[in-house]
Amino acid sequence: MPLTGEYKPSTSEWARTQAEQYEASNGAEANELRGVPIIVLTSVGAKSGGLRKTALMRVEHEGKYLVVASKGGAPEAPAWYWNVVKHAHVELQDGAVTRDYMARELSGDERALWWERAVAVWPDYNEYQKKTEREIAIFVLEPF
Numbered sequence: 001m002p003l004t005g006e007y008k009p010s011t012s013e014w015a016r017t018q019a020e021q022y023e024a025s026n027g028a029e030a031n032e033l034r035g036v037p038i039i040v041l042t043s044v045g046a047k048s049g050g051l052r053k054t055a056l057m058r059v060e061h062e063g064k065y066l067v068v069a070s071k072g073g074a075p076e077a078p079a080w081y082w083n084v085v086k087h088a089h090v091e092l093q094d095g096a097v098t099r100d101y102m103a104r105e106l107s108g109d110e111r112a113l114w115w116e117r118a119v120a121v122w123p124d125y126n127e128y129q130k131k132t133e134r135e136i137a138i139f140v141l142e143p144f
């Protein structure tokens, strides 16, 4: 059941452009960051209720995805983090395929396992974690 609602573009020009170009090209363009594949997450705004589209690194394992609320190691979590906390039903576009997922925030051993998978794709996540006091939140997205 696809998400419904009004699309609300990001205020970040860089991120908005990448998400919109990726979506418009069915994942054929704007689909990498420094040669590493990305995906686009659609979440429901925690305050606005609008649809937010966010480009994120592609971390996938056996049909499940991981999204990492790193925001480059900024002190505060990205806004989309609060969306996913409030509305676990998200959509993820990987290339030309968009599917529904339920997001679940990870902790403990499961978090450690998935964190390693994320760092294997994008080693900078370790650098981001060193830059901030907050433990960078990660969610596993499971198809339903």
Ligand SMILES: C[C@H](OP(=O)(O)OC[C@@H](O)[C@@H](O)[C@@H](O)Cn1c2nc(=O)[nH]c(=O)c-2cc2ccc(O)cc21)C(=O)N[C@@H](CCC(=O)N[C@@H](CCC(=O)O)C(=O)O)C(=O)O
Binding pocket: 008, 009, 010, 011, 012, 014, 015, 018, 033, 038, 044, 045, 046, 047, 048, 049, 050, 052, 054, 055, 056, 057, 068, 069, 070, 071, 072, 077, 078, 079, 080, 081, 082, 083
């Ligand atoms: C710029 C800001 O975006 P943000 O949700 O804070 O997310 C910041 C970044 O994570 C986001 O720009 C990512 O796309 C950056 N980014 C990555 N960010 C990551 O955190 N992790 C990644 O792996 C990642 C990879 C990546 C790859 C390519 C690329 O182009 C960008 C990448 C934004 O859009 N703010 C909106 C509000 C967004 C929002 O969702 N608001 C909610 C309220 C949220 C709340 O309750 O606070 C609502 O609509 O109700 C605004 O200012 O209007």
